[in-house]
Each structure stands twice: as C-alpha cells, then as structure tokens.
Amino acid sequence: MRKSSARLIAIFIAVFGLLVAGTGTAQAATPDGAAQSACGSGYYIQRKATIGWGASVTAYLLYNSSSRYNCAVTVKHSDMGWVYGTATKLGAGIQAQGGSMKKDQGEYKYYAGPVYLHAPGSCVRFWAYFDEWGAGGSHDIFYTSPYGNCG
Numbered sequence: 001m002r003k004s005s006a007r008l009i010a011i012f013i014a015v016f017g018l019l020v021a022g023t024g025t026a027q028a029a030t031p032d033g034a035a036q037s038a039c040g041s042g043y044y045i046q047r048k049a050t051i052g053w054g055a056s057v058t059a060y061l062l063y064n065s066s067s068r069y070n071c072a073v074t075v076k077h078s079d080m081g082w083v084y085g086t087a088t089k090l091g092a093g094i095q096a097q098g099g100s101m102k103k104d105q106g107e108y109k110y111y112a113g114p115v116y117l118h119a120p121g122s123c124v125r126f127w128a129y130f131d132e133w134g135a136g137g138s139h140d141i142f143y144t145s146p147y148g149n150c151g
Contacts, residue, residue, distance in 0.1 A: 029078070031058045031076075031077055032045060032048075032058075034073075034111055035048075035058070035062060035073045035075050035111070036062065038071075038111055038114045039064075039071035039116075042064040042065075042066055042067070043063065044062060045060055045061075045062050046070075046149050047060075047148065047149065048061070049143055049145060051128060051141055052130065052132045052141050053141075054132065055077075056076065056077050056080045056083070057076055057128065057132075057141070058075050058077070059072070059073075059092065059126055059127070059145070060072065060074070060075065061094070061126040061145065061149065067118075068120050069117065069118050070094055070116065070117045070118075070119060070149070071094075071113070071114045071115065071116050072092045072093055072113055072114065072115045072127070073092050073111055073112070073113035073114050074090055074092040074112045074113060074130065075111040076108075076109075076110055076111065076130075084109075084110070086109060087107040088107060088131050089105075089106075089129070089130060090105070090108045090111070090112040090129065090130045091104065091105030091112050091128060091129035091130070092105075092112040092127070093105075093126065093127035093128070094117045094124060094125070094126050094127070095124065095125050095126075096117060096123070097123040097124070097125075097147050097150075099119070102115050103127065105129060112128075112129075121151065122150065123147040123148060123149065123150035124148070124149055125144060125145045125146060125147045125148070126144075127142075127143065127144045128142070128143045129141065129142050129143075
C-alpha cells in the first residue's frame, strides 16, 4: 500500500511539473514572443522583417524606454521543419548611425542575439543572417534594415 501511494505521489509531481514547465514556453510560441523573451522584461518591438525564401526567419529591433537600450534578435520560425531546434548558422546585429555593427553570429537552434546597444539621440539599424536550407542545398541570406527609430 505504501509503494502505490508513493508511486501516485511521484506521478502527480511529474505531471504537475510538466504542466508548469509547459506554461513557461507559451508566450514564446510565436516569433514575436521569442524575441521579447530573449531581450528581457520591458522591451517592445519597434520594427521587424521576415526574411528568406520560405519566410522562415524574422529579424527584430526592440527597445526598452526605461533603460533606453535597443535590442536585436533573429528568430527561427517553428514551422521550419528539421532546421528548427537544430544548430544552424544564424546572426543578429545592431548599429547606431556613424558607429560600428555589433553582432552575435554562430550556430543556434532557435535564435541569435540578443545584441544590445545604448544609442540615445542616434538612428539605428538592425541586421540578420541565416543559412537557409532548401531543395537546392543551403543559401546564405542577409538582411540590413534602413536606419530609423532616431532619438
């Protein structure tokens, strides 16, 4: 009798843990949610660009009005097939007008970045890179936004 009670308690704890863990990923289920989670609390999306032949990656520029920091993230979409959750080439970057580009580039499963930049009074642009896989093999895809969000 004690073994079955202990087993039931263990199963209850395991199921409860899975339910709680599942709620933590719900807000990051969309690319927008993943970008906001990557940058952290207080960041909101200013601009974004979905790129690639399959429109399978979105580059983001986010901003936190309290800290006055910008954040750049490049997020894979969950409908990318085997590429989503597999480490592939991916990059995110951000640049203030007149400054140098700050980048995070490597092999990532879900997103590149976040890359932060404090640039009050300046216009900023964001950059993205990924290695898109298709029937013809892989292709390097790059995106650089125009400068904007000045101030």
